[in-house]
Amino acid sequence: MRCPRCFLRIHLRAPSCPHCGFEMEQAEAKYGEDTVNLHQLTDAAGVLRMKEREPLRDALERFEERFPQLFLAIYVGGFEKGVNLRELGFWMLNRSNFVDVEEARPNENGILLLVDVNSKQACLSFGYSLMPYLSEESTFGVLSKAHPLLLEGEYALGFHEVVDRMDDLLRRGWKRVRRRPEKILSAVAQRLVGEGKEEEE
Amino acid sequence: MKVWLIVLWVLGGRLVFGQEEDLDRDGELEGVEVIQRVEWVLPDWNAEIFSVVDAGEFVPGSTIFGKTMEAWMSFEGEEVIEHDPSLMNLPEDEEFDERWMKVIPPNFLSEYFRKPPERYLMDPQGLLTAREADDLQAFLDYHARDTNIVLYLYLFDEKQQLPEGESLMRLIEEHFDPSKPYAVAFYFLGDPSRSRLGFSEKIRQFFPQNEQDKVLRMGVEEAMEKTERASQAESFAIQLSIRLYWLENVVSVDRGGVSFLGDLDLRDRGREVRKKGHWWDRLKGDSTFRTFFWGFCGILPIIAMGWGGMRFLESRRVYVFPDATGEPMLGAGSGVGVGGMIGFSASADPPAEQRRKISQ
Numbered sequence: 001m002r003c004p005r006c007f008l009r010i011h012l013r014a015p016s017c018p019h020c021g022f023e024m025e026q027a028e029a030k031y032g033e034d035t036v037n038l039h040q041l042t043d044a045a046g047v048l049r050m051k052e053r054e055p056l057r058d059a060l061e062r063f064e065e066r067f068p069q070l071f072l073a074i075y076v077g078g079f080e081k082g083v084n085l086r087e088l089g090f091w092m093l094n095r096s097n098f099v100d101v102e103e104a105r106p107n108e109n110g111i112l113l114l115v116d117v118n119s120k121q122a123c124l125s126f127g128y129s130l131m132p133y134l135s136e137e138s139t140f141g142v143l144s145k146a147h148p149l150l151l152e153g154e155y156a157l158g159f160h161e162v163v164d165r166m167d168d169l170l171r172r173g174w175k176r177v178r179r180r181p182e183k184i185l186s187a188v189a190q191r192l193v194g195e196g197k198e199e200e201e
Numbered sequence: 202m203k204v205w206l207i208v209l210w211v212l213g214g215r216l217v218f219g220q221e222e223d224l225d226r227d228g229e230l231e232g233v234e235v236i237q238r239v240e241w242v243l244p245d246w247n248a249e250i251f252s253v254v255d256a257g258e259f260v261p262g263s264t265i266f267g268k269t270m271e272a273w274m275s276f277e278g279e280e281v282i283e284h285d286p287s288l289m290n291l292p293e294d295e296e297f298d299e300r301w302m303k304v305i306p307p308n309f310l311s312e313y314f315r316k317p318p319e320r321y322l323m324d325p326q327g328l329l330t331a332r333e334a335d336d337l338q339a340f341l342d343y344h345a346r347d348t349n350i351v352l353y354l355y356l357f358d359e360k361q362q363l364p365e366g367e368s369l370m371r372l373i374e375e376h377f378d379p380s381k382p383y384a385v386a387f388y389f390l391g392d393p394s395r396s397r398l399g400f401s402e403k404i405r406q407f408f409p410q411n412e413q414d415k416v417l418r419m420g421v422e423e424a425m426e427k428t429e430r431a432s433q434a435e436s437f438a439i440q441l442s443i444r445l446y447w448l449e450n451v452v453s454v455d456r457g458g459v460s461f462l463g464d465l466d467l468r469d470r471g472r473e474v475r476k477k478g479h480w481w482d483r484l485k486g487d488s489t490f491r492t493f494f495w496g497f498c499g500i501l502p503i504i505a506m507g508w509g510g511m512r513f514l515e516s517r518r519v520y521v522f523p524d525a526t527g528e529p530m531l532g533a534g535s536g537v538g539v540g541g542m543i544g545f546s547a548s549a550d551p552p553a554e555q556r557r558k559i560s561q
Contacts, residue, residue: 022531
């Protein structure tokens, strides 16, 4: 995996980044130890139109219907210059309480899309449950698809693109883990608790 | 409305027109200038003539042209009618010489009989108009594309006779390839009954003479239905085309689907002007291709429906991941998944370039 601060590769079992010493305590020291209440869709920067928010919420809801264990949250804000978005995303995923997300979907099952409208950057962070299925490279591909839209200031369309691409990515991950669950999970130092199951309506 | 009264006075021969109310005391129109008065005097019967008529000795109107009816009725001899001498010695009409109509002009003989045809329609004398010839040629071209037994049509005038020594069969033997399937017709514009039809050797071997004659006879009958020369020729050609098509296809069915033309050389059709068949036309004629094509068309809707159904089910599928557990990392309780990060401030910094920088 990679360090949220310096982005260098570190061992899965490392308690802290051997390169920069980063760990959760340092993030809390920088951004705070208290839990922050957020909505699943937070537009702190005010870039979304009123009429764009409802369809986006519907898209997030459909995502949750298809993946009943997971959720996807979007935070759009304007941060100070020099803020490390990956580090901030790491901290938000671990310290946020998404009030409109079911309790059955803990943050370790969540994906956070963090957008800084000041530095014009977007990054993805995800919980432990998603580590077998998502990677930095694959999620970069998701953001690449949304890049043209974000570049044009079409944030809502860009977010829809992220949701759709993430949907595809996770379905492919699901198919892979069906075939070889132990191998997929062991690659991120995880192991099965129960059998993976599929429900069809 | 004023009513004009026409009053005819047979009284001294006067004819008066006008309104009664406009007539003056003399019975004439007021204000009308009388130019001339004509007094016609009818003959009066005198007493002598009246007594003769009364006695029955004279019948009024019994004399015509100075002769009595009795004299006319009793006339027995031939009356010589004296004609105007200037009208007596007119030259008689010359007997029309039809000999020139029976001869094919010598300058066309080579076109007809000395060499193979260059087109399916041979009309060197220009007996048809350009438009008529183009239409007929186009039809014969179409026939050649549609069937293997091509049709050559030689046109002659109604009364023209073939030169001595020349014949349809001699033309076929000298200038047509016996290995090819074809029919050659000599058609006489205006007199379809004089038409002749010949086939290539292979065709003749396969079909009895009565079948060959039947083709010609039906063509002539069809031509006779029309009155105009060009229409007759067209009908003749069309009927021959139909019969030739039947000969090739129906007889092939009788042979178990094997064309009787199978052993003929159909690759090279000689010098005829013909467009090459479109590749699709050739494919359509292949039964195997047709079977696969229609089979595919029948299966395609099923495949499309199946694909659509699968897509529908796919859209409604729910994905549940296996429950997994592991050790926390970097002291984080929920996750340390570092995903991709991208900048969208400038189009000059595309994702690929950003990725490259990260990879370095």
